[in-house]
Amino acid sequence: MATPMNDDSVEKLLEPFRQAVKCQGDLVKKFKDDNINKEDAEFKQAINELKLRKKALEEQITKWMPKEESIDRLKMEDLLKRRFFYDQSFSIYGGVNGLYDYGPMGCAIKANMLAEWRRHFILEEQMLEVDCSMLTPEIVLKASGHVDRFADFMVKDAKTGECFRADHLIEAHLEKLLKAKDITPEKKTEIERLLPQVDNMKGDDMHRVIVEYKMKSPITNNDLSEPVAFNLMFATSIGPTGQLKGFLRPETAQGMFVNFKRLLEFNQGRLPFAAAQIGNSFRNEISPRSGLIRVREFTMAEIEHFVDPTDKSHPKFETVANLEVQLYSASNQMSGESPQLVRLGDAVKSKLINNETLGYFIGRIYLFMTRVGVDKRKLRFRQHMSNEMAHYACDCWDAECKTSYGWVECVGCADRSAYDLTQHSKFSGEKLVAERPLAAPKKVQVNEVQAYSSIIGKSFGKDTGAITQYLQKLSHDDARVLHDKLEKGDEKITIDGKEFTITRKMFTFRTSEKTVQVEEYVPSVIEPSFGIGRIMYSMWEHNFRIRPESEQRTYFTLPPLIAPYKCAILPLSGNEEFKPFVKQISSILIHAGISHKVDTSSGTIGRRYARSDEIAIPFAITIDFDTLKQPYTVTLRDRDTFRQIRAKIDEMANILQGLSSGTITWGEICSQYPEFIEQQATKEQQ
DSSP states (O other), rough: OSSSSOOHHHHHHHHHHHHHHHHHHHHHHHHTTTTTTOOHHHHHHHHHHHHHHHHHHHHHHHOOOOOSGOOOOOHHHHHHHHHHHHTTTTGGTTTOTEEEEEEEHHHHHHHHHHHHHIIIIIIOOOOOOOOOOEEHHHHHHHTTTTHHHEEEEEEBBTTTTTTTEEEHHHHHHHHHHTOOOOHHHHHHHHHHHHHHGGGOOHHHHHHHHHHTTTTOTTTTOOOOOOOOEEEOOOOOOEEOOOOOEEEEEEEEHHHHHHHHHHHHHHTTTTEEEEEEEEEEOOOEEEEEEETTGGGEEEEEEEEEEEEEETOOOOOOOGGTTTTTEEEHHHHHHHTTOEEEEEHHHHHHHHHHSSOOOHHHHHHHHHHHHHTOOOOOEEEEEEETTTSSSOTTOEOOOOOOOOEEEEEEEEEEEOOOTTTHHHHHHEEEEOOOOOOEEEEEEEEEEEEEEOOOOOHHHHHHHGHHHHHHHHHHHOOOOOOOOOOHHHSSOOOOEEETEEEEEOOOGEEEEEEEEEEEEEEOOEEEEEEEEEEEHHHHHHHHHOOOOOTTTTTTTTTEEOOOOTOOOOOEEEEEOGGGGGHHHHHHHHHHHHHOOOOEEOOSSSSSSHHHHHHHHTTOOEEEEOOOOGGGGSSEEEEEEETTTEEEEEGGGGGGGHHHHHHHSSSOOOHHHHHSOOOOSHHHEEEEEE
């Protein structure tokens, strides 16, 4: 919701819409200050009205946005698919919605981006990288909350059985009605008030709207079923018996949480430390749309930074404190204001951002995103409002990129408190804690539950594991009760409907007092979570260009750091004398680790330049007739400026390494080497 232009006349037009949002935001704040129940009908109505007014403001801002801000998405996607950056998976069989294959260019860009992510985060912060299983037992995702809450509502075509995501279908139908020429002012107002409520509707509410507005299947016009909750995880069974239920992971985070004890031990028990993981995740979207923005299989890069909840300072915060970042705070959103350019140091000091560690990662995310090609003018950090923030989170900011699909969340950065480790500790029975030294020793009461598996095994054989686990997971109160009963005689317990008789020798519960030098605590977690596909798509949009001289000459201005090839090698013609130089230069670049593409096709040099521009190659080495003379030289062309310099062949590797890593700019190269205008050999022949 950035102001479209520094134009007083436009701001005057936007002012009433901003004021409308502010007035409603003030009302919502008042309700919160009065501690009104969030389920109260009046509070829900106030929230829905706020959403409606925010939507009206966003539409006005979009309306007045300068035209040059928009891109021709169809042309861009045509280029991406024609040059096989990516395409729909299994396309020769008709394709599958929400599944995409990356081609050679997409793979190279993705690999370069992930290499930079590793350097920028894992190497810089000395993070502990792991690679965990994608197959996840149900109990793990039960603990995380995904089994119970990771769902969307779905409706089916009553005859064909085709499924649709209910909220998307309702929104599309209502928006279509709004555009109808014969809509009455009363009906328009009614629909405008209904639209912001769709996100928060339950199944019954959705069904009522579908019936009231006579909604049908958008494809066949058949009747629709009642909405049902559909869990978005891909279910599977692990092992041949099918008894161990599992899922394909919906995120990479849980693998890091369940390995916390091992990671803490590897880090010699010291906090803070961060774990990191790159890998694929899976979400069984009901009806994927928006291309690469919403898919069923995608790559994530996630960080779990474990920190003492009493000290969330960061020793390197000063390195990002002076960064000015576009922050779209909850307060801005409630007041109808635009995002503000705020210095991160000021944002943390004023508690706009909850703590230094969260602020540090926001700064590092900003630097990474802009380094890989995201336009900083189309990047903002939006704070979650209280009604959308997870109940356990202290603060949460999403890095959003402006695209032709609107503002798209590409990175989430949340302070998740101690929720995750607490949940896994509760469900697994394992203590997932760290220790901090005490100022002075103190005496504490220690409760110890002990199940003697060797004795249990003599009586129960194959059931020993289940019985031992059951006894060890008893709460201290239940363990004390069982212990007291066993002092008087044997006691029966029931596990999965099966009864077992426990004796005094099999189980004890002790309470003792000991002096301790340290205390245990459950660490908090700061979690930056990156959607790699979404970042790549945003980066493509931000770097898509059309040459002014020709509508057909489309290309990408990707930074050399992540370009699929760093340069192209182009002989001026098919002259036999050029071939040894092509091989020599290619060999030099291979040994220097510089990716490149050799194009010896018969097209004109201009056409071959255009082909390399299309796949975002930033530089082109041209071998011409002057190359044949000593000292052997070639030209180096810059994709974005068309400027060329001339340099010796044996200097090319160093020049390209500097340009590709960003340690030297094209402008600096131009000041060090002579600009190429025309071949001397051709000039002499004239």
